[in-house]
Amino acid sequence: MSFEQQMLFFFSVIGAFNGLLLGIYLLFVKKLKHIPDFFLGLILLTLSIRVGISVCTYFYPDWPRIIPHMGLSSLFFTGPALYYYVRSSFLQEQFNLKNAGNAFGILTLILGAVGLLYLIFPITWNENFARFIYGIWTIFIFLSVYEYFILSKKVGKKPAQFILPVLASNVMIFLAYQLMSTGLIQVYCAGGSLVFSLLLYGNVLILFNKKNKSVTVKEESKYSNKKIPNQQAENFVSKLERLMNREELYKNPNLKLSDLALKMNISTHQLSQLLNDNLGKSFSTYINEYRINEACEKIENGSYLKIEEIGYEVGFNSKSTFFSTFKKIMSTTPLLYKQSQIPSDTGFQSSNL
Incomplete structure (x- = not known):
């Protein structure tokens, strides 16, 4: 690779690596202490796997054909994870985790069945497999946006302020990959990875900024206008x-x-x-x-x-x-x-x- 390609590879894959670490932390370290964080970790994990594999296959096209499809398989769960992240963030204690688990079980069976068709008819399903994954992703992106607007009106309590940046970032990543997959814009595959990296770091900065502000406001408001007896x-x-x-x-x-x-x-x-x-x-x-x-x-x-x-x-x-x-x-x-x-x-x- 040339120096320019090496730099593109570095900046494309560094976001995937950091997203992978953050996703593992939210999934396996925090576990189910805060359910929305669990689904956020799943979003980061699946997107990071997809981004990392797509970057590597772009720069190293001689990799086995099954590897890109592994990246697509992980992307299959990104949409559902986003959908349940939005719902759990709004519903909080009322969110039914068992129903979400059952839904993911059914989705896993569907992915297994589609993967089996691909193994049996590799030529026929070579392009159809990608269309199927992107189709499911599209459905859940629309469902997530719909749920956000419906629940923001119905639920009385104010949801976490980080929901909208996460939702908007996923929509932007989705649009970037869709435009590239359809050929409407001529950008190499690492372009979507760069979008993911930039949005990841942007959201992390927003998250820490809001947390610091909320802590400061709580500390200040705790004793302001409250004279000691x-x-x-x-x-x-x-x-x-x-x-x-x-x-x-x-x-x-x-x-x-x-x-x-x-x-x-x-x-x-x-x-x-x-x-x-x-x-x-x-x-x-x-x-x-x-x-x-x-x-x-x-x-x-x-x-x-x-x-x-x-x-x-x-x-x-x-x-x-x-x-x-x-x-x-x-x-x-x-x-x-x-x-x-x-x-x-x-x-x-x-x-x-």
Whole structure:
């Protein structure tokens, strides 16, 4: 193969390989924990086998004739898998898996009978076998689209948002292979494989994007507009003060909101809400107040440490941050605060008169 053909072969087959792995994962790892995922895995598995075999036979035409028909045989189940994927996604708990199993059993017998005819009359059924497979695929594509629109109107609960991208992708792959099989467009067989690869990666990106958004929305909406009850807030505040006083967590210059929430055994959202709504302070303000109070105590007690050393001792990671925070909270500088703690000689003398 030339370099261009090698690149086409690589990009055509890589999607089939990844689809095969994902299909095996959904079928045999997740098993029947989520029925729509099972049928999605079957769709990916059958399409991947078909795509992989079609690419290989295109670039290596000397393979035995039975191999392309194995790819067509796997494609026979793609349409039914899509149909039951749509139904199970909408019906969920009401979906009857036993009926779907019986349907697949009947379809397997039909495929076996047609395959037997092909073995007995190979010349007659050489083209008819492909027509039969594509005919079944066409029927179930139309049934899947029909079920989607009917069930989306009938079923009250909102279905998973990933159904439509899966359905649309299967329709696009179906159209790509149909147009190539009929000769309406002159594209080599790997074209359908490239379409499959692009749609596979596109759907994976859509899936993860939607999952990440849904997790973020759930986390944010869980605590938004929901004030912590007063009794619970008081318990949290007491626990927080005990932690700060006993363990002196504020002395850690790298302390983060998530670290403190972990110590509290609550979520970061709850801790942030507790500080902002119940104490009226941000996390940094709350921690810095403890640090400055500690610094003031050291200055009042006549600590032998230098001013900047006191800042490091109470948890600040720089002299400038300590000075600016001290002035913000105490409305004076550490040095002036220290000088204010020294009793004047005049005051001492007057007290002894």
